[in-house]
Amino acid sequence: MKKALFLILSALLVLSACGTKEAGEEQSAPEGNQAAETEKNSEKDKNTEEQSVRTPTEEDKKYTELLLARDYDTVIKETVAFDSDSQKDFYNLASALKKHDEMQSKSYVDESTNEKNYTDMISDYKVIIRYIDKAEYIPEEMKTEIEEMKKEAEEKAAQNQEELDKQTQAK
Structure with a gap:
């Protein structure tokens, strides 16, 4: 014992x-x-x-022109291999800009319930933010546009998160 x-x-x-x-x-x-x-x-x-x-290379200038022309698909196709840092940067920028444009025409209303799908909206805004954060180089010609887009995405993601939290608490 x-x-x-x-x-x-x-x-x-x-x-x-x-x-x-x-x-x-x-x-x-x-x-x-x-x-x-x-x-x-x-x-x-x-x-x-x-x-x-960073001094822009010929490759940077080429991709900058394509981005300014809103030819995101071409930039994505040509840079997807990530052969250089420049390609990584422009792939991320083109992907962020393309996602932003897609969001403008996308409906986030669930047809069966007629309610907004805040989860998808938040996810899409976070995708934009991640792509921009991954880009180490942003061309001077686009710097203001990219910074504004990121700021908008952060604000809207936060607003939609608040709405989602309110809905969750109400249920």
């Missing part, structure tokens, strides 16, 4: 020590996340600096 009691107390002591260690690790995790977040932010700053420093 004494041995069983001793074993149970020992097991509790070991388990409580492990639990305390895990709690301590969880508390230190946010500091690690802050360091990672700071590093991520400094990386974004570098990317922003690189965007303004």
Whole structure:
């Protein structure tokens, strides 16, 4: 009996020590996340600096002209291989612009219930934001348009999320 009691107390002591260690690790995790977040932010700053420093290549000029002409499909087809950083950037920009144009004509109303499908709208806005965030280079001729489109997408995603949350709470 004494041995069983001793074993149970020992097991509790070991388990409580492990639990305390895990709690301590969880508390230190946010500091690690802050360091990672700071590093991520400094990386974004570098990317922003690189965007303004990068001299456009002939390839950049070609794809910029195609984007300005709204020929997104051609840009996507020619850049999908990601053979260069330029191709990656223009693929992402063309995809964001194409998705934005598609959203203008897309109906987000469910025909069976006659209610807006906020989930699809939020998802589409987030796709635009992700594509823009992936582009490390934005041509000067399009910088304002792309920044406005991203800002609009962020605002509308937040607004639609609020509406979705209201609907969810009401049900």
